[in-house]
Amino acid sequence: MEPKKRIMKERGEEGSGISIDLISTERLEELGNEKIRFILDQVKKGKVLVLEKGLTAAEELELIRVTMTEIDLDSFIGVETPGFTGNISRRTFFQRLLGRSPPPRMMVVGPAHLLKTIKKDGRTIEALILTRDEVVEEMAQGPKEVTSSAVPGPEEE
Amino acid sequence: MGILNRLFKGVISLFRKKQLSIGIYGPPNAGKTTLANRITRDWTGKPMGKTSEIPHETRRAKERKEVIIKAAGSKINFNIIDTPGIATKIDFHNFVEEFGMKEEKARERAKQATEGVIEAIKWLDNVDGVLLVMDSALDPFNQVNVTLIGNLEARKLPTIIVANKFDLKEASPATIKEAFPQHPTIPISALKGYGMDNLYKAMVKYFG
Numbered sequence: 001m002e003p004k005k006r007i008m009k010e011r012g013e014e015g016s017g018i019s020i021d022l023i024s025t026e027r028l029e030e031l032g033n034e035k036i037r038f039i040l041d042q043v044k045k046g047k048v049l050v051l052e053k054g055l056t057a058a059e060e061l062e063l064i065r066v067t068m069t070e071i072d073l074d075s076f077i078g079v080e081t082p083g084f085t086g087n088i089s090r091r092t093f094f095q096r097l098l099g100r101s102p103p104p105r106m107m108v109v110g111p112a113h114l115l116k117t118i119k120k121d122g123r124t125i126e127a128l129i130l131t132r133d134e135v136v137e138e139m140a141q142g143p144k145e146v147t148s149s150a151v152p153g154p155e156e157e
Numbered sequence: 158m159g160i161l162n163r164l165f166k167g168v169i170s171l172f173r174k175k176q177l178s179i180g181i182y183g184p185p186n187a188g189k190t191t192l193a194n195r196i197t198r199d200w201t202g203k204p205m206g207k208t209s210e211i212p213h214e215t216r217r218a219k220e221r222k223e224v225i226i227k228a229a230g231s232k233i234n235f236n237i238i239d240t241p242g243i244a245t246k247i248d249f250h251n252f253v254e255e256f257g258m259k260e261e262k263a264r265e266r267a268k269q270a271t272e273g274v275i276e277a278i279k280w281l282d283n284v285d286g287v288l289l290v291m292d293s294a295l296d297p298f299n300q301v302n303v304t305l306i307g308n309l310e311a312r313k314l315p316t317i318i319v320a321n322k323f324d325l326k327e328a329s330p331a332t333i334k335e336a337f338p339q340h341p342t343i344p345i346s347a348l349k350g351y352g353m354d355n356l357y358k359a360m361v362k363y364f365g
Contacts (some may be wrong), residue, residue, distance in 0.1 A: 073248075
């Protein structure tokens with residue numbers, strides 16, 4: 001059985017929609033040290049989060065670490081985190097001077113059984129959000145693409 | 158000039174650590190343990206660990222000390238750490254459905270794999286450099302690669318990208334080089350031993 005069907009069945013989510021929350025930079029900054037906890041709590045509820053300003057590399061690694069401590073094999077298999085990371089080779093003069101990494105860029109975080117990155121390069125990310133409404137239909141017809149998003153990368157802004 | 162150069166190197170060596178700890182990192186199934194085995198077989202005569210086509214075969218970090226590599230006229234004593242593959246998700250059903258594993262065994266493997274990821278992340282605090290192994294036949298922009306590169310750069314850890322499996326028909330080490338031009342990329346086949354001389358030269362040059 002597909003992971004999303006199995007997990008949605010375990011969680012009793014069949015037939016309901018998926019919540020997509022857009023989180024502003026201000027909201028993330030307010031969260032401070034609670035950022036990772038907040039993200040993971042929302043994702044474990046089955047929400048997909050679009051972060052206006054994504055996580056730093058260190059925060060992403062922390063998200064992976066905490067996720068690993070909370071995987072329960074039956075109802076939470078992990079996270080999917082498509083997003084653009086600041087490219088260190090394109091740092092500004094002052095970022096180089098101060099030894100700082102470029103700021104993080106937009107990022108999507110969701111539960112791994114619902115969100116799947118299809119294709120990613122430095123400029124475009126294509127992701128698939130599997131909706132709960134389609135569980136029964138997909139069980140009969142196989143996987144079906146519901147949402148496909150192409151997000152402009154750094155060079156296109 | 159030659160005397161001055163030797164004197165300079167001698168002074169530097171006084172301050173250099175006796176052994177450099179090099180972590181082998183990457184996503185599951187990139188060929189980390191195959192590479193660790195190749196390196197330790199070449200320089201100590203003994204492999205490090207078991208390999209498998211089933212992801213997360215390495216679930217505990219393994220360390221081999223006194224791996225003395227001689228290349229490009231230099232000799233360096235390495236401590237090689239083979240780390241478990243880093244992943245953002247682990248689903249035990251994959252082991253059952255794709256590899257025919259019994260459920261109980263698959264659950265145990267998945268549980269250990271989550272612990273392995275945590276251990277691999279912890280080891281980042283204790284390494285002097287990293288061999289970041291990528292599968293040349295896969296998209297290099299996966300989130301694990303990007304996150305690892307970002308962390309290695311933030312920690313200022315010398316990094317060599319190992320473009321493994323470059324002998325496969327669908328492999329494209331050039332795509333990896335284009336994706337991460339800020340780091341040296343060495344195409345190899347850890348399984349067949351192709352390109353290993355270039356990797357040893359790079360290790361001596363960038364980690365030494």
